[in-house]
Amino acid sequence: MSSVAANSLDPASAVLLEIRGVAKRFGAREVLRNISLNIAEGEFLALLGESGSGKTTLLRLVAGFEEPTAGEIWMSGERLDLLPPYRRRVNTVFQNYALFPHLSVRENVAYGLRVKKTAATEIDGRVDEALRMVKIEEFAAWRPSKLSGGQQQRVALARALVNRPRLLLLDEPLSALDANLRKQMQSELKALQREIGITFLFVTHDQEEAMALSDRIALLRDGALEQVASAREIYAHPATAYTARFIGQTNLLRGEILDGMARCGAIAWPSDDPGGAAIFSLRPEAIRLASDAVARPGTARFRAALEQQFFSGASELLEVNCSGQLLRVRVSARGPLSGEHEFVFSTADAIRVQE
Amino acid sequence: MYSKAYKKLVALPPLLWVGLFLLVPYALMLAHSFWAVHDGMLVRQPDLHNYVTLFSKPVYAAVLVRTMRIAAAVTLCSLLLGYPLAYYLSFHAGAPKELLYQLVIVPLWVSYLVRGYAWKTILGSEGVLNGFFEYLHLTHEPVAFLLYSPFAVVVMLTHIYTPFVFLPVYAALEHIPRGLVEASEDLGAGAAQTFLRVILPLSIPGLLAGATFAFVLSLGDFLAPLLVGGASGTMIANVVQSLFGAAYDWPLGAAISVGLLIITVSLLFLSERLEKRWRY
């Protein structure tokens, strides 16, 4: 889906934003710890995390609404964190849009240009262009309160983009929309970003949204970066148990590696990893019914009893019990099952993760 | 997000102003209460003699007790008028509720003096009420106690503070979720039970706020007694006012004012504490 699928920054693209060792505390509460993150020119980066993980605070530090307790933020070789918000070439789409209720849609969009004393004719042209870009020309004279959530969202986008920021910050911009509208806005947002080429820093708690939209995901956990990588990379090679669980569904197998064998309960397979206690992440779709699979080297098998079966169209999710260990298995739809079955997975799909 | 300079600059002017024109004057009032007047001259030698006078001469205690009784009567009457009115509007008035609400508010904007004056013309011995009684042949002599009596003070102040009691009570009643009333009825409570066990307890913060307001402001009123109270309706603030005027004993007047201030502030404090206990 995405063209930039790099674990780290593509060396060819220039770094736009550099966050260097940033920390933020509110009184005794440590909200962000030692955050270092680079964002490339033209990149779409999703800042993903649960509520309270510090993602909005990090966004506000970049916007300039908060000052970091430690660390620095640089943009294109210029120190950013010392500038007040109105001197940063960064604009924000706020979570609840924060449209000015006393101004019309057009005046809202023109606001940033007007306060910077842009010539009136230029304002008109750029505002028209921005309104057209997000398809809300016909509502230009309306007050924001008369618009639907989706339309307000578009105004908020236009209001930010008309200033031609180097970096656009989006704070859970889709969270107030219902599911269908959300999907539609996601695809429009993605298309818009490709078209105008502005760097997006997108805060969300929705992992599906992050995976669908972004070039890379930065996963925050309790104020620290857990993993930064492309969605595919994170999904295929989660670094930690937390990441594995947060991004997509997974089975966490806990056990140990001893004498070249990994043992997790009743399931065992050969492994050359260093010995000791180990956790493996095994995605439900990596497990198959043994009857489907051809016996191959590098696979492991186990027998498990079916406990529950959830049908979801093209596929079904099975909950199976392997000697007391509960596992989830995703198989293609095949009608009701019962009793004990044999399952198989490729041992390369069992990814060893940190706690 | 606000810069430190902004935060400082914004607080400074009101801080200075309030310090100079509120805090310093209050402090000066306190200082005066320890000073004395000899031969019409202010003597700035602090002692406690003003407070000794207040506690040793029974006349001050007597006026204070009368003032408290008048303020209590005003509070009670305002509650008796204001609470049922608020209850009626909130729960039974139906569609004209908003209009009726506005009608209760309107008198709040009408001059205090104008309203006091109106009562003077109504209650006077040649006033409207006496004229009305004679017109109906109920009386042949004017009923004299109506004006220039504690009664007149209570009537006038009740008239002024009823809307003040009404407002917070009404607000409290409006905040009661209607589902609670239905739940109470559903559980078998009748109207009276529902009122006593659900509505009244939940409206207590509003009731306390209104009652405190009526009591505290009545306590320090000196205009109503001058206007309609007569000699028998004299209140503590009148004593202060005459000490600052004809009697020229500012220090003693200041001492009474300080006492009034202490009573007022402790009542407010108490009411705030009580209100917190009744908030859920």
Place this chain on the structure above:
Amino acid sequence: MSGHSRSRRGAPLLVYAALVFVFIYLPVIVLILYSFNRDGVGGFPPRHLTLAWYRQLFADAPLWDAVLNSLKVAAGSVALSLTLGLLAALALDRASFPGKALFRRLVLLPLILPGIITGLSLLMFLVFVGAQLSLFTVFLGHGTALISVATTELFAGLQKLDRAQEEASLDLGATPWQTFWRVTVPNLKLSLIAAGLLIFTLSMDEIAVTFFLTGRDNTLPLEIWGRLRRGITPEINAVSALILAVSVALIVIWHRVRTRGLGADAPELLERP
């Protein structure tokens, strides 16, 4: 069924509520009625209706001087207390400084303190610094005491203002100063108007503080007060009726402002003394 029984239960309450309304409005009605009564302010029923008292009123030069004085004081008080009240509300809403809680209580104190205490303490201060009592000292008293009203009202307005509004403005490149005038003030417009009207009315009507701070020039309430002591004529009813008319006009304006805007926030001022 239940609605029916409820309304029947409400019948005595309805009568009671009606009587309370009579009590609230009786003085006002009597006052207006007798302003047209040729034979003075007493007796019943009023007869020989006349406009003579109003004619007398319009020719009454000292009274109009007093009105003018009151207008000056009220206008000054509105300007002073709105300015300081806005700053105080901003400070309470977003600054943190030592003694903030005390500051809040101090600013709001005149709202609930008997006027005599505010008036007398200021009198002592003015005498202490050797100031001459005049309309200016009255204005000083009103302006200071009414900061409480402005602060309460504007603080409530600020609390309703979404912080993100101001952040959005800064984010779009507006300086704090531009943000204040383009976003904060327009959002507070309703609160500012409501507070202004309220302060104006309260100042026009103020008597307890004025009583102690006035010099040779009378304000309107003090002029009326002086005449009340000399004996009463329906001319005072006529003045009162006019004051009433102005008050009602202000209420209507205020109501318009409120219903045009977002919320019924002004009564909150009175909900908590």
